[in-house]
Every structure is written in C-alpha cells, then in structure tokens.
Amino acid sequence: MSNPTNMLLDIFPTEIIIRLLAQLDPISLLRCRLVCRLLRDIIAETVTFNYDIELAITGQEDGESCHLSPAQKLEMLRSHQAYWTELRWSTETVYTMKGGGLWELFGNILAQKHVEQSFTFVQLPSTYRNIPEREWTVEVDVPQRILDFGVDPSQDLLMLIEMPRSRTLLQQYYRIHVQTMSTAEKHPLITGSDVIDHRASSNHTSFSIQISSEHVGILFRARQAGPKNELLIWEWKTGRKKFHLRGNEFQSFCFLSDEHVVLTLMSSPEIYVEAALVIVDFEREGPDEKTFRNITHGLAFSLPEFGPSAEPLMFTVRSDPSPLWSPHSDLHVPFHISQDARMFVASLWVRNISFLDHLTLFVPKSTLLSRVDSLGPMSASLLLPWEAWGPTGSRMTKLDIFSAMGFDSWSCHDHGTKFIIPECSSRTQNRFTIQVFDFNQYSVKRAVSQGAKVSPTDISALAHLECDSSLCVTAPTVFRAGEIFRNEVRTCLPYRWIAKVIPSARNDCSAMCSEDSIILVDSESLNPSYRVFSF
Incomplete structure (x- = not known):
C-alpha cells in the first residue's frame, strides 16, 4: 500500500518541498526524516540541510563571514569533530612562559604579561577551522604595576587593573584601563574616559575578571576575613555601573546571559544552606551597593545536604567562553561554538x-536558564531544593585529589560543553593522561544510537582507564549516604569521554582547553612552558 504522505507530497515539485523544509529548524528536519522515504531522501541529498543538522548536533553555529560553500564547511566540521572525539590533533607547539605571573586564555588567544609593562598574545592555530598562528606584543602605558587583566579577542578588548596609587587602611582606589589588544591604546568604542575608577573599602589580594559582550564583571577578593568581597559589573563602553554586591558569602561568579550572573554561595544563614549556586538578574537589581540578603531578583540552587563530618571549604564556578561570545569576523572561521553550548563547572x-x-559539578546552561522565571527576593529564603534540579539536570563526580591540586590555579578547564582534566595515578599506570568529557547531549544521543561503546559505570568508578577509546556514560554517579552527603546522591547527566596518554609530560602538569586546542601547563620545570596540541 502506498504511503499517504508520499502521495500527497508527490503533487509538489521537489524545489517547493525543499523551500518548505528550509523554514524548519534542524531538530525538526531530523524528525521529518522519519515521516516518509521521500522526505528522508530529499533531506539526505540536500547539503545545506545536512550542514544545518550537523551544526545543531555538534553545538556549533555557522561562520557567516566565511565564504566557503556549505559542502566544504560540512566536510571541515565533520573532520574537526571526529579528531576531537578521537583526540587526534594536527600540530604540537611549545610556547615559553613569560615571567610576569599573569596569563589568560580566551577565544583561542593565549595572553601573557611580561615582567615589564608589556603583553604577548598568541592566536592558537587550527588546521580544521583555517585559523593561522599569529603572535604580537604590545607595550602598555599604565603608571603603576598591573595587578590583573582580562581580554576579549572578538572585541579587541584588553582590560587592566592598576595597582592603587594611594592606599590607606580604610580605602583603596582602583583604576581599570580599557584598551585594545592590538595596540594597547584607548578602545575606539569608549564614549568617555578609558579608565573606570572604583573606590574599595578594603585591601584586596586577588581579582577575577570576566567580560561578556558590553559588560565587564570584577570580583575583588578581600585579603583578610574581616573585609568583604566585592562584585561589580559595569558597561565597559560607558563606565556606567550596573551592579554592586558586597559580602563574603559568595566566592566566585560568571555570566549566564546578558542580564544574569551565577554566584557560588557558601554557608549563608539567610537561606539556611551550606553551599548553593545562585542566579541573579543584575540588570533589575540596579547599581546601588547591596548585600546578599538585599537581592530582590535571585534564586539559589541548593547542593545536597552535607554529612555531619563533611565541611565545605571553597566553592567556585567557571564557564568559558562568555554567553554571547563569537569570534571576530576577521578570522572568517567556517563555524564556531554555539551560544547555547555552555557548561558551568563548579569546583567544591x-x-x-x-x-x-x-568534587566537580557539571551544570548545563539550560538547567539554570529554565528557572529564571522563578527569581525573587533572597530575604524570603528563595531556595530550589537539590532534588528539584540536581539529579537529572547535572553530573557530580569526585576527581583524583592529585589531579585536582592545580584545578583552581589553571582554571580554563572547560570550553563550551567540553571539560579536560589530567590524571597520573594507578588507574593510568602512573602515566600522565588527559581526560576529555563532553556534555553535548545531542552528540551523546547520536553516538549511543550509532552503537558507540557505553560504560557500565561512571568514569570515576573505573579501576583502570582505557585510553584512545571513546565511551558514552549514561550510568549515574553515586555518593553513598554518609560518604560526603547526609543522604545518597545520584546524578545522571550523560556525557562522552576519552583519555589519552601524553608522552614526556611531567606528572605535575595542569591542563586547559580552548575551542581548537589542548594546553598542558608546565609551570614547575626549569623552563616553564605551555605545550599546545591544536586541532
């Protein structure tokens, strides 16, 4: 018997059907392939449909400034993804570590400060995305020593925190310079002064800078227990302050969207929680200084209740790249990571x-954004219980303690949905091994449907790590009651995993990743360096 759908579609020319299908999103195209043989064949034979579907499954977006054909881009995309899945990089390069003590990895740019007031930037190459290697050095004209810096290559943006010029016991005067990465001159998009001033009420020992589109956020961490941490968010083009939070309950932050930030909260008596991730709508909070209890548009995502012998010490969160990031149009990349493909990695x-x-907690952007309509005053103890979001919306695992030692120092372990961690233990036969976790859910589902090997347990439970063999993990990670948490904790967000031994690597190296590279950090040898493996 003829398929009624085929009979109906047969009256339309193929060109009309293609035009109709072109109005659909990639996931709907995948569903249409199951309707009938005619639609399946049309979609399979149309290169643009295949390219759009592959972009969606791999968590990528089309590079609109690239003039290659969809067929060429599709071939490059499949190669790029296949080599990442198998950890088959194309080049290896070693870059000497500068002596300035400051560094940043963002958007495939490795930035380092020299001992003097200069910076070297390296654009890490990519064979499969046609990105050439490029290196340049700029001299910055800042009177005092630079305490920290942040970059955004897509906006040619360099932000510098200058050491306070006049310091007293009660106040610190910080100056944040807004310059270009290319010339270290005033950024052309600045509408007023190229310096943002901040008068802090205490001395600070470290800083965390994050740039997201038109906003820059800086966390000023207090030197001692008495003074308070401060988080400020400005519009960097105008210098206008958007948000100001003071307190020692929060230890880190990162941007979730163009109007939301994620904070890590520790031991807050206001909402009776030992540790939580907190979403805050900073646009609606306004610029006036406030404490955590005064937040009126927030929501705390509670972690499980700890056991009586467990005490949380430090809780941080990171997500790279920033939510609205896309590469500079001058790069002409064929494709780049999608703005929806973000994972928040919390270190506890x-x-x-x-x-x-x-403990490492992996939380997809979608898990957090699904609750933004529930924001409200924190004074009302607005708390989302762990059971309402954690078990199915996250994955929590325990890292080898020696692998975790450099976790918070060299913190660029994630990019998009990928996460990298080194290990050198009995599980790896004491060989330096890198592990890559990928939490792209569409990619995991496709791999499983195509017969990929599925691990019977979480990777943390394996006694031996089998290298060069990709695994899909759908089994839950389980913490027994009383082990760390009061009750049993299960998390089951699926992921894909692969490990690879790196020859001649020191056992104490750290690892970072970008969109096209794995970077080994050797900071303890006589010749400190970055060893970059590029795809």
Missing part, C-alpha cells in the same frame, strides 16, 4: 574528617 573542596575531597 570539602574537608571530610581528616581527608580532603574535591
């Missing part, structure tokens, strides 16, 4: 009797 150190444990 816990003292458990006389032992120290390190």
Whole structure:
C-alpha cells in the first residue's frame, strides 16, 4: 500500500518541498526524516540541510563571514569533530612562559604579561577551522604595576587593573584601563574616559575578571576575613555601573546571559544552606551597593545536604567562553561554538574528617536558564531544593585529589560543553593522561544510537582507564549516604569521554582547553612552558 504522505507530497515539485523544509529548524528536519522515504531522501541529498543538522548536533553555529560553500564547511566540521572525539590533533607547539605571573586564555588567544609593562598574545592555530598562528606584543602605558587583566579577542578588548596609587587602611582606589589588544591604546568604542575608577573599602589580594559582550564583571577578593568581597559589573563602553554586591558569602561568579550572573554561595544563614549556586538578574537589581540578603531578583540552587563530618571549604564556578561570545569576523572561521553550548563547572573542596575531597559539578546552561522565571527576593529564603534540579539536570563526580591540586590555579578547564582534566595515578599506570568529557547531549544521543561503546559505570568508578577509546556514560554517579552527603546522591547527566596518554609530560602538569586546542601547563620545570596540541 502506498504511503499517504508520499502521495500527497508527490503533487509538489521537489524545489517547493525543499523551500518548505528550509523554514524548519534542524531538530525538526531530523524528525521529518522519519515521516516518509521521500522526505528522508530529499533531506539526505540536500547539503545545506545536512550542514544545518550537523551544526545543531555538534553545538556549533555557522561562520557567516566565511565564504566557503556549505559542502566544504560540512566536510571541515565533520573532520574537526571526529579528531576531537578521537583526540587526534594536527600540530604540537611549545610556547615559553613569560615571567610576569599573569596569563589568560580566551577565544583561542593565549595572553601573557611580561615582567615589564608589556603583553604577548598568541592566536592558537587550527588546521580544521583555517585559523593561522599569529603572535604580537604590545607595550602598555599604565603608571603603576598591573595587578590583573582580562581580554576579549572578538572585541579587541584588553582590560587592566592598576595597582592603587594611594592606599590607606580604610580605602583603596582602583583604576581599570580599557584598551585594545592590538595596540594597547584607548578602545575606539569608549564614549568617555578609558579608565573606570572604583573606590574599595578594603585591601584586596586577588581579582577575577570576566567580560561578556558590553559588560565587564570584577570580583575583588578581600585579603583578610574581616573585609568583604566585592562584585561589580559595569558597561565597559560607558563606565556606567550596573551592579554592586558586597559580602563574603559568595566566592566566585560568571555570566549566564546578558542580564544574569551565577554566584557560588557558601554557608549563608539567610537561606539556611551550606553551599548553593545562585542566579541573579543584575540588570533589575540596579547599581546601588547591596548585600546578599538585599537581592530582590535571585534564586539559589541548593547542593545536597552535607554529612555531619563533611565541611565545605571553597566553592567556585567557571564557564568559558562568555554567553554571547563569537569570534571576530576577521578570522572568517567556517563555524564556531554555539551560544547555547555552555557548561558551568563548579569546583567544591570539602574537608571530610581528616581527608580532603574535591568534587566537580557539571551544570548545563539550560538547567539554570529554565528557572529564571522563578527569581525573587533572597530575604524570603528563595531556595530550589537539590532534588528539584540536581539529579537529572547535572553530573557530580569526585576527581583524583592529585589531579585536582592545580584545578583552581589553571582554571580554563572547560570550553563550551567540553571539560579536560589530567590524571597520573594507578588507574593510568602512573602515566600522565588527559581526560576529555563532553556534555553535548545531542552528540551523546547520536553516538549511543550509532552503537558507540557505553560504560557500565561512571568514569570515576573505573579501576583502570582505557585510553584512545571513546565511551558514552549514561550510568549515574553515586555518593553513598554518609560518604560526603547526609543522604545518597545520584546524578545522571550523560556525557562522552576519552583519555589519552601524553608522552614526556611531567606528572605535575595542569591542563586547559580552548575551542581548537589542548594546553598542558608546565609551570614547575626549569623552563616553564605551555605545550599546545591544536586541532
């Protein structure tokens, strides 16, 4: 018997059907392939449909400034993804570590400060996205020593925190310079002064800078227990302050969207929680200084209740790149990571009797954004219980403690949905091994449907790591009741995993990743360096 759908579609020319299908999103195209043989064949034979579908499954967006054909882009995309899945890089390059003590990795740019007031930028190459290697150095004209810096290559943006010129016991005067990466001159999009001033009420020992589109956020961490941490968000083009939070309850932050930030919260008596991720709508909060309790548009995502012998010590969160990031149009890349493909990686150190444990919590952007309509006043103890979001919307695992030692120092472990961590233990036969986790859900589902090997347990439970063999993990990670948490904790967000031994690498190296590279950081040898493996 003839398929009624085929009979109906047969009256339309193929060109008309293609035009109709072109109005659909890639996921709808995938569903249409199941309707009938005619639609399946038309979609399979149309290169633009195949390219759009591959972009959606791999968490990528089309590079509109690239003039290659969809067929050429599709071939490059499949190669890029296949080599990442198998960890088959095309080049290896070593870059000497500068002596300035400051560095940044953002958007395939490795930035380092020299001992003097200069910076070297390296554009890391990519064979499969046609990105050439490029290196340049700029001299900055800042009177005092630079304490920290942030970059955004897509906007040619360099932001510098200058050491306070006049320091007293009660106040610090910080100056944040807004310049270009290309020339270290005033950024052309600045509408007023190229310096943002901030008068802090205490001395600060470290800083965290994050740039997201038109906003820059800086966390000023207090040197001592008495003074308070400060988080400020400005529009960097105008210098206008958008948000100002003071307190020691929060330890880190990162942008979730163009109007939301994620904070890590520790031991807050206001909402009776030991540790939580907190979403805040900074646009609606306004620029006036406030404490955590005064937030009127927030929501805390509670972690599980800790056991009586477990004490959380430090809780941080990171997500790279920033939510609205896309590469500079001058690069002409064929494709780049989608703005929806973001993973928030939280690092939690816990003292458990006389032992120290390190937990890593992976939370997709979609898990957090799904609750933004529930924001409200934190004074009302607005708290989302762990059971309402954590078990199916995240994955929590315990890292080898020696692998975790450099976790918070060299913190660029994630990019998009990928996460990298080194390990050198009995599980790896004491060989330096890198592990790559990919939480792209569409990619995992496709791999499983195509017969990829599925691990019977979470990777953390394996006694031996089999290298050069990709695994899909759908089994839950389980913490037994009383192990760290009061009750049993299960998380089951699926992911894809692969490990690879790196020859001649020191056991104490750290690892970072960007869109096209894996970077080994050797900071302890006589000749400190970055060893870059590029795809």
